[in-house]
Amino acid sequence: MGSALVKGLSKADDYTLTACDLDPDALDSVAEYCSTTTSDPDVAAESDIVIVALKPDIVQHVVGDLDLSADQTLVTLAAGVSTDTLEPHTDATVVRVMPNLAAETGNMAAAVTQHSVNDDVREILDAVGEFVEVDEQQMDIATAVNGSGPAFVFYLLNAMKQAGVEGGLEDDEAKTLAAQTFKGAAETVLQSDQSIDDLIDAVCSPKGTTIEGMDVLWDSDADEAVVDAVSAAERRSKELATESENE
Structure with a gap:
């Protein structure tokens, strides 16, 4: 996640980036995106x-x-670790963020603690995608969702790709069509004033191809499986919070 942020922020041209890691291979992987790489935490702590x-x-x-x-401001990306847990260990303002790997391409979705976020952190997050400010009690579910x-x-995209391959498309053709479809659908949701259910209806013409496929999904437990996956991730985030508090 750290390298994704570094790569995304490097495209903004507004930041002087210093990467710190004890692993030389990790530093090598981001060296071209940074002004400085170091294994000395004191150097990174000057930011x-x-x-x-x-x-x-x-x-x-x-x-x-x-x-x-x-x-200074300390931004933590550690899942399940609250600002209350870290504040006794530092004089800096602690801001908890849960980003995702799409920061690398400027398409990140992130959640940030509304009680401690400041304008400098908002600018960083805005440079690499979209973010929402949430009560810290909601960070576990945000961790699971985004x-x-x-x-x-x-996982779902790969299933659509495989369906295309099984239907006769070349692997790269199916991958492009499936990935661009997810990308386009997501952008439509973000830009449209319609509800997601209304957008589904807009694609489903009577007696057409889409409604046939949607009938299969509506009759399945696919939505419940996704909810269960998100719930499992949320539960693990809460477990990590308990573990960190007991450290």
Whole structure:
């Protein structure tokens, strides 16, 4: 996730980016997008905004080792780790963000804690996609919807691609058609004033091809499976929160 943000922000031309990691391969993978790469956390900690993209079980320890001042902002991407958990370990303003991998292409969906977000963080998020400000109690479900959501979409997209291949399309043809269809449908939802149900109806002409396919979906448990997947991801985010509080 950290590398996706670095790559996305590098296209904005408004930021001086410093990447810090102990893994030289990780640094090499983002070197062309950064002004500086380093394995020294003190160098990275000189930035006005410090983003920590770490596993939940180590984020407290790393944040505690960073010497940040009250004039700085600490943005955490760690799933399940609350601002309350990190605030005792730093003097910086703590902002919790759950982005997703589409930050790399400028198409990110992110949730951010409304009580602590500031304009500098808003500008960063706006540079790489869309974001919503939510009560921190809603961050677990946001983590499931937009953080884990890309994997669920990839799964569904791959199913459509496979259907195209089984119907006779070449693999790359089916991939392009399926991916562009998801992309176009998502953009339509974002730009339209119509509800999603109304948009479905708009595609379903009577006795046409789409209504035949939708009848299969309506008669299936496909929607329940997606809800269950999101619920499972939300439940795990809450478990991570409990684990981090007990560290």
